[in-house]
Structures are given as structure tokens and as C-alpha cells.
Amino acid sequence: MLKRPGRQESLADKIYRFRGTLLVVAIPLLLITFVLYVMPSSTSNESVGDYALVNRKMSPEKKSVGSYAVIFDAGSSGSRVHVFHFDHNLDLVHIGKDLELFVQKKPGLSAFAKNPKQAAESLVSLLEEAESVVPRELRSKTPVRVGATAGLRALEGDASDRILQAVRDLLKDRSSLKSESDAVTVLDGTQEGAYQWVTINYLLGNLGKDYSKTVGVVDLGGGSVQMAYAISETDAAMAPKVVDGGDPYLKEMFLRGRKYYLYVHSYLHYGLLAARAEILKISDDAENPCVISGYDGKYTPFCLPNAILMLSYILALFLTFHWSTRKKSFEFFLIFFFFLPYNSVK
Known part of the structure; x- marks a missing residue:
């Protein structure tokens, strides 16, 4: 029997005839391609850790330890230590049940004005508490900073410098944390007020918004009172000029993609303890x-x-x-x- 000659089958006809087979093969290939695309290019532990952290799929037992920071707040009424734990996105991670380790003790460094070594020794128990929560393998990479405030600013002569040097020696000789020579300082009033403004507005979720959406801060400390609030660029140009080497009234900060002009002023000797001491002096007679x-x-x-x-x-x-x-x-x-x-x- 003779076969009737027909037209030659086109490529489109072949694809249509074998569409079921092609579909079965194509789906696994597409899935494999997608997985290879979204996975990190390196299989190192660090890359896997970063990928898992971003996608929040790694179990707590396998999650990277992140990083730590230790901050000493040396105030006029007492000394405090804060230990913070960050993930790779610099988001805070809980330490136990809290977002930080916080320990304080009295009196402050300024109470040892005549004995700098004893002033530094008063921080030993706080330092031990801080080091106890930082993993041993991370201590040499964990920065420690000491910021003193109005208590040391009010001391006369070189008393504050001698106390600061004693604290530097303590951290160098008895601490396994990473300490630089400039990590122990006295904050001026502008810095103290500005940092408080940043802290409050960060906690309220205001950073990155227009200055009019932020809140002002008034902090009553032991030795001084700080006032800080954001102002417009026009008002910033009219800020008072600094005289006699005083603290500047204006602090410029760039936070979350926005520039802020902070009007800051610190009133030394107007803190709770300092004001009380002055009143008692007046009423003595x-x-x-x-x-x-x-x-x-x-x-x-x-x-x-x-x-x-x-x-x-x-x-x-x-x-x-x-x-x-x-x-x-x-x-x-x-x-x-x-x-x-x-x-x-x-």
C-alpha cells in the first residue's frame, strides 16, 4: 500500500506534540535554576550565616553570635555599664530576658578626686560583669568605651585627667576587651545632650523623619541639666556664637539619610545633687x-x-x-x- 505523501512537520508542531514531555522536564530544571540563583555564591560558614540571617530561617542554635559593645557611663552620682549584643544587621539581640546588660554602682568617679587609682578600682566589679556575658573568643574584638559626664567636668585642676588615665591603665592591664587610648574621655555638654536626643528618638522610631516629627529632651542629671531639640536649617544659622571656649550650641548629625540640626545646651551645676549642694551652702548661715x-x-x-x-x-x-x-x-x-x-x- 502506498502512503499518501504529507507536508513536512514543523518545529512548532513537534513542540506541540511533545508538550507534555517538555513540561515534565522543564519544571525541575526551573526549580534547580531558581535555587542556584538565590543561594549565596560561597559556601563558607560566614556566607551561609549572612544568608540565613537575612532570610531569618536559621535556627537559634546555629545562628551567628554577632558582635558586642561595652559602654561605661561615668556619671556624677554613680557609674553604670551597658553591654549590647548586635546581629549582622546591627539590630539588638536579647541578652537573657533584656535587650542589654545593665549594672550600676555608687558613688561616681568624681567622689575619688584625690585618689585616681581608687576611682579606677571602683569600676572593676562592673567590668567583670560585662566580660562575663561576652563570649571569650569575641572579647578581643569587643570595643569598650568610658564616657564621663558633669561629675568630672566640674573637678578642678588636673583631677579629671588623672582619673581618666587611671581608668585607661585599668582597662589595659586587667581587661581582655578591646580598648583604645581615646576610648576613655569626658563628654562635653553638647555631646551628652546630643547623644540623649539620639537615644530617645531612636527608641520612639523618629530618626529618619522630618525634624518637626522628633521630640526634644531635657535630662536632669546629678551634676548638670541637658536640653536638646532639633531645629530647622534657618534657625540653626541664628544659633548663638560660642564665647570663651564654651560648648557649642549647635550639633549637626546625619542619621538615617537625613541631616539634623540640634540645639543643645548643658547647664553645669544645675543637676539634682549639685543644686542641692549649692542650696545647702546658701542656707548654712x-x-x-x-x-x-x-x-x-x-x-x-x-x-x-x-x-x-x-x-x-x-x-x-x-x-x-x-x-x-x-x-x-x-x-x-x-x-x-x-x-x-x-x-x-x-
């Missing part, structure tokens, strides 16, 4: 009509003005109609007149 001239000691006042005040209060107390109100007033009366000690003056 004050006179009181209820105290005998020349008397020095503790004295519970009960002179005529106070007696009249107390009797008037008792009368008003018992004329009160509601017992609940009377009871609370009577409790206040007892606290006010009998349990508040009076420190007499000369």
Missing part, C-alpha cells in the same frame, strides 16, 4: 526665729507661729462633716507635724 542663737543640732520646732497653725488645723479638722475626709486629713496632719524631721540652722 540662715537664721530661724524658733532656734536659739548659736544652737547647732537637730531640733523639732514648736514655736508660737507653728502652734497657732496646728490649733487652727485641728479646729478645721473636727469641723469636717464627712468622716472619710476627716480621717485622711488627720493622717496628713500626723505626718506633717510629727514625722518630718527638722534640720536646724545656726
Whole structure:
């Protein structure tokens, strides 16, 4: 039997006829190609760790340890140490149940103005706490910084310099952390206020936004008060000029793709402890009509003005109609007149 001659089959016809077979083969090839494309080019532990960290698919047991940083805050009322743990994206990682290790102790470095070595020794327990949470293999790569504030700024002569040098010697001789010579410094008022502004606005998620969306900061410390807030570029041009070597009023910072102009000022001696000390100095020679001239000691006042005040209060107390109100007033009366000690003056 003779076959009827037909037209030659085209490539398109062949693809159509074997479409099922081609589909079965193509799907695995496409999957393999996709996997090879998204995987890192290197199979080293570091590359795998970076890839897993970005894609958040690695189990906690295999996750890279990241990096650490140790910061000492040497304030006027006490010293504190902060230890932070970062992943490769510089996001904070928990240390135990908290986002940082925080330990503090009193007094501050300025309390040892006449004994720099003792000032440095006061940081030993904090240093040991910090090193205990940093893996041993990372300690030589973990930076440590010490920032002193108003307490040391207020010291006279070279007392602060001698304390700072003693702290540098301590870190060099007794610490396994990475310490540079410029890592122990006294922050000026502008730096202190600016760093506080950055911290608060970072926690509030304001960094990267317009300056008008940020918040101002007022910090009442032990030895000084810092005020910092962001202003426009126009207002920044009108900031007061610095005189007599004082701290600048303006601090420029570039954060998350945006430039900020910070108006910052630090009021030295206006801190909680410093202000209290100044008030006590002023009141040391004050006179009181209820105290005998020349008397020095503790004295519970009960002179005529106070007696009249107390009797008037008792009368008003018992004329009160509601017992609940009377009871609370009577409790206040007892606290006010009998349990508040009076420190007499000369």
C-alpha cells in the first residue's frame, strides 16, 4: 500500500506534540535554576550565616553570635555599664530576658578626686560583669568605651585627667576587651545632650523623619541639666556664637539619610545633687526665729507661729462633716507635724 505523501512537520508542531514531555522536564530544571540563583555564591560558614540571617530561617542554635559593645557611663552620682549584643544587621539581640546588660554602682568617679587609682578600682566589679556575658573568643574584638559626664567636668585642676588615665591603665592591664587610648574621655555638654536626643528618638522610631516629627529632651542629671531639640536649617544659622571656649550650641548629625540640626545646651551645676549642694551652702548661715542663737543640732520646732497653725488645723479638722475626709486629713496632719524631721540652722 502506498502512503499518501504529507507536508513536512514543523518545529512548532513537534513542540506541540511533545508538550507534555517538555513540561515534565522543564519544571525541575526551573526549580534547580531558581535555587542556584538565590543561594549565596560561597559556601563558607560566614556566607551561609549572612544568608540565613537575612532570610531569618536559621535556627537559634546555629545562628551567628554577632558582635558586642561595652559602654561605661561615668556619671556624677554613680557609674553604670551597658553591654549590647548586635546581629549582622546591627539590630539588638536579647541578652537573657533584656535587650542589654545593665549594672550600676555608687558613688561616681568624681567622689575619688584625690585618689585616681581608687576611682579606677571602683569600676572593676562592673567590668567583670560585662566580660562575663561576652563570649571569650569575641572579647578581643569587643570595643569598650568610658564616657564621663558633669561629675568630672566640674573637678578642678588636673583631677579629671588623672582619673581618666587611671581608668585607661585599668582597662589595659586587667581587661581582655578591646580598648583604645581615646576610648576613655569626658563628654562635653553638647555631646551628652546630643547623644540623649539620639537615644530617645531612636527608641520612639523618629530618626529618619522630618525634624518637626522628633521630640526634644531635657535630662536632669546629678551634676548638670541637658536640653536638646532639633531645629530647622534657618534657625540653626541664628544659633548663638560660642564665647570663651564654651560648648557649642549647635550639633549637626546625619542619621538615617537625613541631616539634623540640634540645639543643645548643658547647664553645669544645675543637676539634682549639685543644686542641692549649692542650696545647702546658701542656707548654712540662715537664721530661724524658733532656734536659739548659736544652737547647732537637730531640733523639732514648736514655736508660737507653728502652734497657732496646728490649733487652727485641728479646729478645721473636727469641723469636717464627712468622716472619710476627716480621717485622711488627720493622717496628713500626723505626718506633717510629727514625722518630718527638722534640720536646724545656726
